[in-house]
Amino acid sequence: MKLRRTRLYVPGNNPHLVENVGLYNADAVILDLEDSVPIPQKFDARILVKYSLQHVDFGRSEKWVRINGITTPYWEKDLREILPYCEVINLPKVESYEDMVIVDEKMREIENEHGLEPREVVPIIESVKGLINAGDIAKHPRVGALAWGGEDLTADLGIPRKKALILDHVRAQIVFAAKANKKQALDTVYSNIRDEEGLFEYAQRARYMGFDGIGVIHPNQIEVVHRAFRPTDDEIEDAKKIIEAAEEAEKEGKGVISLNGRMIDPPVVERARKILQFAEVD
Numbered sequence: 001m002k003l004r005r006t007r008l009y010v011p012g013n014n015p016h017l018v019e020n021v022g023l024y025n026a027d028a029v030i031l032d033l034e035d036s037v038p039i040p041q042k043f044d045a046r047i048l049v050k051y052s053l054q055h056v057d058f059g060r061s062e063k064w065v066r067i068n069g070i071t072t073p074y075w076e077k078d079l080r081e082i083l084p085y086c087e088v089i090n091l092p093k094v095e096s097y098e099d100m101v102i103v104d105e106k107m108r109e110i111e112n113e114h115g116l117e118p119r120e121v122v123p124i125i126e127s128v129k130g131l132i133n134a135g136d137i138a139k140h141p142r143v144g145a146l147a148w149g150g151e152d153l154t155a156d157l158g159i160p161r162k163k164a165l166i167l168d169h170v171r172a173q174i175v176f177a178a179k180a181n182k183k184q185a186l187d188t189v190y191s192n193i194r195d196e197e198g199l200f201e202y203a204q205r206a207r208y209m210g211f212d213g214i215g216v217i218h219p220n221q222i223e224v225v226h227r228a229f230r231p232t233d234d235e236i237e238d239a240k241k242i243i244e245a246a247e248e249a250e251k252e253g254k255g256v257i258s259l260n261g262r263m264i265d266p267p268v269v270e271r272a273r274k275i276l277q278f279a280e281v282d
Contacts, residue, residue, distance in 0.1 A: 003027050003281060004145065004184060005213040005229040006222050007064065011036035013045040018052045022059035024219040025282070030064040033078050034092050042074050046081050053085035064122070066090035070102055079106055084114045088144070093152070094123035095130040100140040107142070120144040122186065126152035131170060134177035145184035145212070148174045168209075175210040189215035196224050203228035226282065231275045239272035239279075246272075 008026035010017050012033045021029045031052060037045045053063060065086045067078035071093070083089070091103060103121065111118060121142040125134050126149040138146050153170060154161040161167075171187065178185035187206040190199045203225045206214050213229070216222055231239070246257050246269045257264035 001184065001212075002062065002144075004062070004186060006216050006225045007186065007213060008061075008216050008219065008222065009036070009066070009189070011045075012049040012065075013037045013041045015048060018048065019056055021052075021061060022057040024061070024222055025059065026061050026216065026219075026222050027213065028062040028064050028088070029058055030066050030090050030215075031086075032066045033074070033082075034066050034068050042068070046074075046078055050081045050085060053082060062087050064088040064090050066092060066124075069093040070099055075103075076106060079103075080110055083107060083110045083119060084116055086119070088120045088122055090122050090124065090147070092124045092149070093126045093130070094137055095127055096133050097136040097140060099123075100137060100142060104140065104142050118142070122147055124149050125174060127156045128153070131173055134173060135180060138177045138181040138183050143181070143183055145186050146174055146178040147186040147215070148188055150188035171206075171209055171211070179210060184212040185210060187211040187214040189217050190221070191217065193218040193221060196220075199224050200228045229278065231279050235275055236279045239275040242269060242272040243276065 004027050006026045007028040007030055008021070008024055009030050009032050010021055012018070012031045013036070018031060031049045033042065033045055033049060049065060053065070063086045065078070065082050067082070067089060068074035069092045079089070089103070089107070094100065100121065100123065107119060110116070121140075122145045123137050123143060124147045125131050125137070130137070131148070131153065134146060137143065148170065150161050150167070154164045154167070157164065157166065159166070175185045190202045192198060199221055203214050207229050214225060216225060242264055245264060257269065
């Protein structure tokens with residue numbers, strides 16, 4: 001499974017920011033054609049993003065593009081121009097499985113024309129309807145992860161995000177929908193770019209809720225989030241002991257793994273392996 005602790009949103013109409021994306025060390029970079037681009041600049045941004053995907057060094061970052069939603073007149077042109085050059089399509093305002101079917105059909109058409117491998121889609125849940133249908137949306141085979149948008153969803157609920165008491169329930173629904181379908185769960189952004197302590201707590205909380213990463217809107221947030229998602233020393237030590245016990249049991253041909261009187265099931269061993277993998281990355 002791909003490492004997606006951070007996905008950095010970069011406005012698709014800002015050449016200066018786009019040309020430096022490879023320096024930021026985010027797990028994924030999202031060149032945005034949607035909310036950050038005013039309507040008169042949609043065409044120019046699409047061409048800039050297409051050029052950037054072909055010529056800019058993204059370093060170790062996965063190449064994503066957030067296209068415009070399927071209720072707009074821009075999304076099909078977005079796909080046709082950028083699909084051959086990106087790895088993941090970030091699809092905003094998804095409300096149903098049928099929305100995914102519509103996009104999937106257009107993507108298949110373009111992929112067949114260009115002889116492309118199938119591209120992954122990460123839908124963004126941004127409405128109450130989308131949240132209710134999140135489980136069905138996550139079932140689509142194109143979907144590799146499920147994300148959600150805090151501002152749009154709380155606006156749809158009619159409540160201010162900072163005082164929204166229901167957000168932990170929303171987050172839980174996203175995690176359940178994603179994990180039930182063996183997909184990654186990605187939390188929304190933390191918008192205060194000056195509050196590193198708050199960001200660290202937010203990201204660590206996301207990790208312990210079951211999210212695989214969060215969105216970031218400034219390069220300075222990346223290192224903080226990576227640190228928050230890094231396992232603690234105690235978690236790493238415990239994981240090492242579990243792996244050692246599992247390997248010892250395998251050598252001795254034992255069907256049961258035991259550690260200090262504690263029975264260790266295979267899912268616990270797998271979780272320990274993932275913890276050690278996270279501990280090794282920057």
